[in-house]
Amino acid sequence: MNSTVAEPIVAARGIHKHFGHLHVLKGVDLEVAERELVFVIGPSGSGKSTLLRCLNRLEEPSAGNITVAGIDMLDPRTDINHARQHIGMVFQSFNLYPHMTALGNVMLALRKVAGKSRTEAEKLAQAALERVGLADRADHRPAELSGGQQQRVAIARAIALEPRVMLFDEPTSALDPELVGSVLAVMRSLRESGMTMIVVSHEMGFARAAADRVVFMDHGLIVEQGPPAQIFESPAHERTRAFIGQIRQH
Amino acid sequence: MSAWDRFLKTFFNTEVMAKYLPDILQGMVVTIELALLIVVSGIGAGLVLALIRSLAIRPVNWLIIFVVDLFRSLPPLVIIVLIYFGLPAAGISASAFVSTWLSLSLVLMSFAEEIFWAGITSISRGQWEAARSTGLSFGQTLFNVILPQALRLTVAPLTNRTIAITKGTALGTVVALHEILGMASSAVSNSYNPSPLMMAAAAYLVLFLPVVVGARWIEARFAWKR
Numbered sequence: 001m002n003s004t005v006a007e008p009i010v011a012a013r014g015i016h017k018h019f020g021h022l023h024v025l026k027g028v029d030l031e032v033a034e035r036e037l038v039f040v041i042g043p044s045g046s047g048k049s050t051l052l053r054c055l056n057r058l059e060e061p062s063a064g065n066i067t068v069a070g071i072d073m074l075d076p077r078t079d080i081n082h083a084r085q086h087i088g089m090v091f092q093s094f095n096l097y098p099h100m101t102a103l104g105n106v107m108l109a110l111r112k113v114a115g116k117s118r119t120e121a122e123k124l125a126q127a128a129l130e131r132v133g134l135a136d137r138a139d140h141r142p143a144e145l146s147g148g149q150q151q152r153v154a155i156a157r158a159i160a161l162e163p164r165v166m167l168f169d170e171p172t173s174a175l176d177p178e179l180v181g182s183v184l185a186v187m188r189s190l191r192e193s194g195m196t197m198i199v200v201s202h203e204m205g206f207a208r209a210a211a212d213r214v215v216f217m218d219h220g221l222i223v224e225q226g227p228p229a230q231i232f233e234s235p236a237h238e239r240t241r242a243f244i245g246q247i248r249q250h
Numbered sequence: 251m252s253a254w255d256r257f258l259k260t261f262f263n264t265e266v267m268a269k270y271l272p273d274i275l276q277g278m279v280v281t282i283e284l285a286l287l288i289v290v291s292g293i294g295a296g297l298v299l300a301l302i303r304s305l306a307i308r309p310v311n312w313l314i315i316f317v318v319d320l321f322r323s324l325p326p327l328v329i330i331v332l333i334y335f336g337l338p339a340a341g342i343s344a345s346a347f348v349s350t351w352l353s354l355s356l357v358l359m360s361f362a363e364e365i366f367w368a369g370i371t372s373i374s375r376g377q378w379e380a381a382r383s384t385g386l387s388f389g390q391t392l393f394n395v396i397l398p399q400a401l402r403l404t405v406a407p408l409t410n411r412t413i414a415i416t417k418g419t420a421l422g423t424v425v426a427l428h429e430i431l432g433m434a435s436s437a438v439s440n441s442y443n444p445s446p447l448m449m450a451a452a453a454y455l456v457l458f459l460p461v462v463v464g465a466r467w468i469e470a471r472f473a474w475k476r
């Protein structure tokens with residue numbers, strides 16, 4: 001891990017999350033530097049999604065501090081809708097709006113949140129679709145697109161707002177294997193453009209090629225973290241080793 | 251006189267029909283006015299209640315659920331009678347028209363609220379989360395993302411329910427409302443002949459058959475693939 005002099009763009013400290021009696025996050029600290037790509041791995045149920053969702057406050061942490069791009073996310077005075085513009089999120093299940101075209105999906109927040117005029121929003125949305133290689137699918141409804149194309153529209157919807165950070169929650173897990181590559185390619189070009197990214201995924205090849213740091217979570221805690229080579233080849237903890245061994249077998 | 255002639259003279263007596271046609275037409279006007287008012291206020295109020303319910307304010311939602319369940323369980327006839335004969339006791343007098351309108355609006359409101367609410371809750375949590383994650387507010391998400399999807403799902407059940415309840419305008423006869431059936435029944439007792447009832451049936455067909463056919467068309471149109 002490179003020691004950054006600059007303020008981290010994402011700083012989460014002592015994050016706890018309870019769902020009733022279930023203690024899902026047990027004091028997670030995560031700092032992410034600008035332009036860094038952090039990969040989060042861990043067994044199902046270890047709290048990876050919950051952690052991501054706490055970062056943009058889709059989930060309310062039970063305790064802890066979170067700042068993103070200098071904004072105190074948990075301060076009640078923070079305009080959360082304004083803050084969320086700076087944090088793009090991509091979901092496992094795409095969650096495109098089925099009643100709108102691809103272009104409409106991307107335009108909605110540009111119009112309603114960023115306050116762009118119709119023509120301006122349309123221009124920006126078209127440019128975002130271009131970045132994910134779907135300029136020619138602007139008029140298609142989600143139902144008329146493949147899973148990979150839908151996920152790329154979802155990425156376009158997020159990046160159109162020019163976020164400072166992008167959160168990806170298993171972006172390729174719901175895709176047929178032959179469609180995974182197109183989504184990873186878009187993520188890689190995003191990374192090359194300097195986007196700060198936190199990615200929950202089991203795509204080890206992608207992690208190896210693109211991640212600055214891999215974070216291993218288990219039972220609501222970060223067990224260990226480090227450069228991909230270190231985590232994948234010589235993990236310090238037995239639990240990490242066991243998990244890496246498991247996902248290797250796929 | 252053959253049996254057939256006797257049948258015609260009894261049920262389709264042209265003299266009686268000609269005499270009471272203006273009454274029946276007058277009743278149709280009342281029925282149309284009443285039905286339109288009920289549709290507008292019942293569906294409008296139902297939608298407003300469903301939107302308020304989505305704010306998830308507990309005591310408010312308990313109240314909504316109580317009111318809605320109440321008006322869905324009581325027979326509409328009972329509500330009409332209660333309002334018409336009960337309100338004067340509370341110092342408010344409501345005409346037969348107002349009583350029937352208010353009663354059936356409350357019933358339609360209650361069913362519509364449940365239909366809208368079912369539509370809203372059937373939209374996946376992922377839709378809310380995706381929209382909110384881009385910075386859309388609760389209200390913006392509700393109006394731009396959730397409702398357009400939910401309303402499509404409600405079209406079919408809502409049209410069916412609306413037809414069923416607006417036909418209930420005939421219940422207004424018990425409080426002497428001069429709608430189609432009311433006019434027909436008094437015509438029957440005045441003429442000692444059931445022909446006006448046949449006219450009433452025809453009048454209901456003329457009014458509601460196009461609505462039923464239209465509903466079929468609307469249903470087909472809104473059943474769109476996801």
Ligand SMILES: Nc1ncnc2c1ncn2[C@@H]1O[C@H](COP(=O)(O)OP(=O)(O)O)[C@@H](O)[C@H]1O
Nearest residue numbers: 019022024042043044045046047048049050051
């Ligand atoms: N909204 C919720 N209500 C109750 N329990 C939840 C909720 N969301 C997640 N959980 C639980 O929290 C734990 C961690 O979930 P999650 O963060 O989704 O794990 P991961 O993404 O690592 O698979 C799981 O046991 C899950 O069942």
Ligand SMILES: [Mg+2]
Nearest residue numbers: 048049050170
């Ligand atoms: Mg998850």
